[in-house]
Amino acid sequence: MGEFMQLGTSRMQCIGAYMARPREQARGGIVVVQEIFGVNAWVRSVVDRFAAHGYAAIAPAFFDHVERGAELGYDEANFARGRALVGEISFDLAVEDVASAAQSIASVGKVGVVGYCWGGTIALLSAVRLGLPAVSYYGARNVQILDQPLAAPVQFHFGEQDNSIPAAAVQRHRDGYAEAIRAGQVEIYTYPAGHAFDRDVDPTHYAAASAKLARERTLAFFGRNLAATAGA
Numbered sequence: 618m619g620e621f622m623q624l625g626t627s628r629m630q631c632i633g634a635y636m637a638r639p640r641e642q643a644r645g646g647i648v649v650v651q652e653i654f655g656v657n658a659w660v661r662s663v664v665d666r667f668a669a670h671g672y673a674a675i676a677p678a679f680f681d682h683v684e685r686g687a688e689l690g691y692d693e694a695n696f697a698r699g700r701a702l703v704g705e706i707s708f709d710l711a712v713e714d715v716a717s718a719a720q721s722i723a724s725v726g727k728v729g730v731v732g733y734c735w736g737g738t739i740a741l742l743s744a745v746r747l748g749l750p751a752v753s754y755y756g757a758r759n760v761q762i763l764d765q766p767l768a769a770p771v772q773f774h775f776g777e778q779d780n781s782i783p784a785a786a787v788q789r790h791r792d793g794y795a796e797a798i799r800a801g802q803v804e805i806y807t808y809p810a811g812h813a814f815d816r817d818v819d820p821t822h823y824a825a826a827s828a829k830l831a832r833e834r835t836l837a838f839f840g841r842n843l844a845a846t847a848g849a
Contacts, residue, residue: 645843650736
């Protein structure tokens, strides 16, 4: 369904991206922000899934700033490599790339962001700095930026058995966004699952029932917050 393309960035460097468009007029656009494993087959399947639900979706290849075309698996060696690659990409640079990706699909209408793990924090930062409605899946680094005011609605998803995000960290989200929760601008959901529970290609982490419910809530969030104003 999708295709690879080149994406211009604010730093005069093109990076790769994977994009998919729906068959009919798009309902809006979604930037998909990867985990620490690059724009691999699973990330591409997420892009295709959102396109199947009527959105123009794009996943920037952030790792191209360091190593072009990096796609990683989920064993320990690839995990270590992914952490090293992410360590060379600043939050500032990643958010700039999200802005470039959002601009590339802006013709379809409003654009939102969804991110997973490392990408979950980039999604949150996109709501803070870019004013894009965002869905953040198990962003362990979120706690570093909870003091920064939101400029768009955000939905959070956490696994109750996620060792990298203890219950106290989830509570910090609830406390930090208490007013926004009351105003209906922030939603926080937890599930009987561990980290990366939406990654359906990885049986050691995938939790089908939790992933299904989180995806339904994600689509409902984008349905409320994105509205196409122009044809793709």
